[in-house]
Amino acid sequence: EVQLxxxxxxxxxxxxxxxxxxxxxxxxxxxxxxxxxxQAPGKGLEWVANIKQDGSEKNYVDSVKGRFTISSDNAKNSxxxxxxxxxxxxxxxxxxxxxxxxxxxxxxxxLVTVSS
Amino acid sequence: xxxxxxxxxxxxxxxxxxxxITCRASQSISSxxxxxxxxxxxxxxxxxxKTSVLESGVPSRFSGSxxxxxxxxxxxxxxxxxxxxxxxxxxxxxxxxxxQGTKVEIK
Numbered sequence: 001e002v003q004l005x006x007x008x009x010x011x012x013x014x015x016x017x018x019x020x021x022x023x024x025x026x027x028x029x030x031x032x033x034x035x036x037x038x039q040a041p042g043k044g045l046e047w048v049a050n051i052k053q054d055g056s057e058k059n060y061v062d063s064v065k066g067r068f069t070i071s072s073d074n075a076k077n078s079x080x081x082x083x084x085x086x087x088x089x090x091x092x093x094x095x096x097x098x099x100x101x102x103x104x105x106x107x108x109x110x111l112v113t114v115s116s
Numbered sequence: 117x118x119x120x121x122x123x124x125x126x127x128x129x130x131x132x133x134x135x136x137i138t139c140r141a142s143q144s145i146s147s148x149x150x151x152x153x154x155x156x157x158x159x160x161x162x163x164x165x166k167t168s169v170l171e172s173g174v175p176s177r178f179s180g181s182x183x184x185x186x187x188x189x190x191x192x193x194x195x196x197x198x199x200x201x202x203x204x205x206x207x208x209x210x211x212x213x214x215x216q217g218t219k220v221e222i223k
Contacts, residue, residue: 037160045152045160045203047212061211062117095159101207102150104171106159 002026002105004096009110012086020081020110022096029077030054033100036070036081038092039109046092050100051079064090086114118142118206122215128223135191137218139204144184148208151180151189154217155200163202164189194220 008020022034035050049060049070058070069082079096091114097103119142129135139149147167152160162171164180167187177192191198199222204215 044217045154045205045214047205047214059210101148101212102162102165102205103152103160104162106161109159 002098004098004105004107006094006096006107006110009094009112011113011115013116014087014114016086016114017082017084018086018112020083020094020096020112022079022081022107024077024079024096024098027098027105030074032098034070034072034079035097035099035103036079037095037097037103037106038090039095040089040092043092048094049081052100083112086112088114090114117211118145118209118213120204120206120213120215122202122204122218124218125216126219126221128221129194130223131194131196133194133223135194135198135220137189137202137204137220139182139187139189139215141185141187141206141208145206145208147183148206149180149182149187150205150207151178152203152205153198153200154203160203191220 003025005023012018036048051058051070067085072079093109095109096107098105121140123138149167151164154160163174168180179190201217201219203217
């Protein structure tokens with residue numbers, strides 16, 4: 001059974017940093033691109049970033065470029081999202097998802113709240 | 117960025133109704149469109165990709181059509197478990213973008 005489990009969410013002040021982790025199981029992690037998608041409270045979905053299996057290609061939405069970094073560790077079957085210079089508008093549930101363009105499996109989400 | 121616009125934003129329907137949701141892209145996305153269903157407090161669930169290909173395990177009452185800039189998701193006979201919010205998503209060009217969602221409510 002495919003499982004994606006996010007961790008690392010929490011409360012942070014504007015300008016702060018947080019690192020999200022996503023542990024994958026039930027599939028060959030090294031064969032798939034992985035993505036992060038977020039959802040602000042009561043709002044719609046926003047694709048944030050994705051990473052190729054070997055880490056050689058990464059893509060980001062403009063609003064997080066230069067502040068967020070996606071990475072992965074095939075030995076640990078995990079994908080990460082390092083979030084720096086956080087802003088109030090980054091407040092959202094962050095989902096880890098399997099896939100490059102479409103997302104067939106999702107984690108349960110990690111809530112990130114940015115507030116003073 | 118490609119803007120995705122769904123209509124309606126909210127839809128009230130009864131069990132057994134045929135329901136259609138429209139998604140329009142601000143520029144052509146060929147057939148690179150997916151649909152997701154999301155229930156409150158849960159992660160989205162992939163229903164359809166490449167406009168009309170049903171994801172494994174998704175009931176056949178769901179169908180998708182369209183091309184270019186206009187797409188539809190149809191539920192042929194609404195079931196109690198279908199009351200949820202539906203999102204379209206384009207993956208023709210980065211950044212991938214979603215519609216604002218269509219909430220299907222009980223009438």
